[in-house]
Amino acid sequence: MDLLGVAHQLHEADRTRLEQVREFLQARIRRQSIEFWNREEFPAGLVRELADAGLAGVQLDGSSHLLRGLLHAEISRADVSLSSIVGIHNELIVGMIDALGSAEQRESWLPKLTMFQAFGAFALTEPDHGSDIAGGIHTTATREGDEYVINGAKRWIGMGTIADFALVWAKCPESGAVGAFLVESDRPGYSATKIENKIGLRIMQNADISMENVRIPVENKLPGAVNFASANALLMQSRAWVGWQAVGAMLATLDICTAYAKDRQQFGQPIASFQLVQQSLAEIAGNATACLSMMMDIARKQERGELEMVDAALAKSTATRLARQTVSLGRALLGGNGVVTDHEMAKFFCDVEILHTYEGTYEINSLIVGRALTGVSAFV
Ligand SMILES: Cc1cc2nc3c(=O)[nH]c(=O)nc-3n(C[C@H](O)[C@H](O)[C@H](O)COP(=O)(O)OP(=O)(O)OC[C@H]3O[C@@H](n4cnc5c(N)ncnc54)[C@H](O)[C@@H]3O)c2cc1C
Known part of the structure; x- marks a missing residue:
């Protein structure tokens, strides 16, 4: 059943792509995701298949908003957790580095990200600030010479235990200005602990992230994230x-x-x-x-x-x-x-x-x- 005749509102090439992706998701992802969901386990093989289907870089591949939306709906129709992994990755990691990152950040991360050869985590929410995070960011980024020193905690961060880096929203303690910082997960002082026993999105690995005197070079600040x-x-x-x-x-x-x-x-x-x-x-x-x-x-x-x-x-x-x-x-x-x-x-x-x-x-x-x-x- 093609509700609203949606497929006919797409150009032929887009319609073909949507149909191919739907068939792949129904055949290779829908039933296969169940056991991973039951076990709260990250399905590396299924994620690889999603990349092979071109879904890791859909944000930047020139697709229209309508095609992108329909592709995201089809992923969710197969498995909502995997659609969260693909969607947040595209919208808030690839999209953020592309829109707010430096030329060097784009060059070093986007080719890997758009193939799921690297993963990022979007780190905004904190243990004591969720709905009021806009005015409540407590995590700090203090400039010391050529480095920023990051201190604070983030909660609920999707892909937190797997990602190569987190895009951490933090505040300058002196000016109060908010910015975003690319913090690699292997930096000393950075730790991520999986949040267990969720009743939904069980495939998505959410984490509590703690940062204690994590030092990053000043180049890791995203220049476009100014407030x-x-x-x-x-x-x-x-x-x-x-x-x-x-x-x-x-x-x-x-x-x-x-x-x-x-x-x-x-x-x-x-x-x-x-x-x-x-x-x-x-x-x-x-x-x-x-x-x-x-x-x-x-x-x-x-x-x-x-x-x-x-x-x-x-x-x-x-x-x-x-x-x-x-x-x-x-x-x-x-x-x-x-x-x-x-x-x-x-x-x-x-x-x-x-x-x-x-x-x-x-x-x-x-x-x-x-x-x-x-x-x-x-x-x-
Ligand atoms: C599975 C999962 C994945 C997530 N992934 C990420 C992620 O990748 N990165 C990230 O940064 N964050 C992530 N989040 C965080 C998510 O955005 C927050 O959980 C959400 O914004 C709510 O914040 P909170 O949980 O602190 O609830 P609270 O803000 O404490 O809210 C508790 C209740 O109070 C209500 N409430 C609060 N203020 C008001 C008000 N003024 N008027 C009326 N009602 C109000 C809320 O609606 C809610 O019902 C994730 C959360 C979950 C559960």
């Missing part, structure tokens, strides 16, 4: 990307539930023949279609360079709210089988919880929309 607004410009785009992840999770729910309803027999007939089951399927399809349509409009705004924070916040909060409702319907539709990951629905059910919270919680994104609607800020 928190530099982070905000990137976070606006990546916030919108979460909307595509939510669309992918809803499309997966539709795939899983439609197949299950036709197969599962109760009262001597497929549960697909029951009106209430069909109503659930219609609601799942309706939520997925509404969000897909909204995200296509967001992509058009991005193409025109007209995306604003309120658009990204509205898209992220609405898509994740409807995704939460959708996976809940899907989980119930599978009955008992909806709570075991073998049947996939439970995995999507849990992963959507993270989409609801990261890249600005549902509540904070709603408040950004509320501020735009009323002119009154309820949170600063």
Whole structure:
């Protein structure tokens, strides 16, 4: 089912690429990811295959915003954790070095990053500052001669235990100015500890990062990251990307539930023949279609360079709210089988919880929309 005839809105070459990537993800990633998710393990082999499919560098390969969004949705439709790895890598690591890095930083890191031969981690959130991080950065970068000395702690950092470096947002203690620093993970004083027992995105290795007198050369500062607004410009785009992840999770729910309803027999007939089951399927399809349509409009705004924070916040909060409702319907539709990951629905059910919270919680994104609607800020 091609909801909204999306494929026909792409040029032929893009349509072919989308179809090829979808086939690859469904054949090589979807079912294979389950055991890694159960074990909270990083699937190096699957990540390599994603690179071979060209997905590590989709940010810079000239793809349109619409194609990129649809590709991210297809990755999420196969596995949400892997879509987070690919998405954050493209939006906040490759995208950040490309937009805010120096010529030397671009030259030394982008060729490796866009092949998944190197990994970065985006390190903004701190143990005591999440929603209020914009004004709450405690990590410091103190200039000493030709070096910066970094001190502080970061929490929840995706790929933290695997990445070759972290892009650390820190504050100059004297001026209070915020900047971003490329901190290699093998520098003395740097340590990353995996956060265990997450209920969602279990493949994504999130970490607590501690930095004690970590010395980096001054060249490791990203010259384009001159204040928190530099982070905000990137976070606006990546916030919108979460909307595509939510669309992918809803499309997966539709795939899983439609197949299950036709197969599962109760009262001597497929549960697909029951009106209430069909109503659930219609609601799942309706939520997925509404969000897909909204995200296509967001992509058009991005193409025109007209995306604003309120658009990204509205898209992220609405898509994740409807995704939460959708996976809940899907989980119930599978009955008992909806709570075991073998049947996939439970995995999507849990992963959507993270989409609801990261890249600005549902509540904070709603408040950004509320501020735009009323002119009154309820949170600063
Ligand atoms: C799996 C996962 C991966 C992540 N990956 C990364 C990463 O790679 N890099 C990174 O830097 N960060 C990452 N994060 C951090 C994420 O962005 C934060 O968790 C998120 O911004 C919320 O911060 P917090 O967890 O500190 O919650 P808090 O800010 O403590 O919020 C707690 C609750 O209070 C509510 N709240 C707070 N302030 C207000 C207010 N003014 N009005 C109404 N409600 C309010 C929130 O909505 C929430 O419900 C990740 C988080 C998770 C869970």
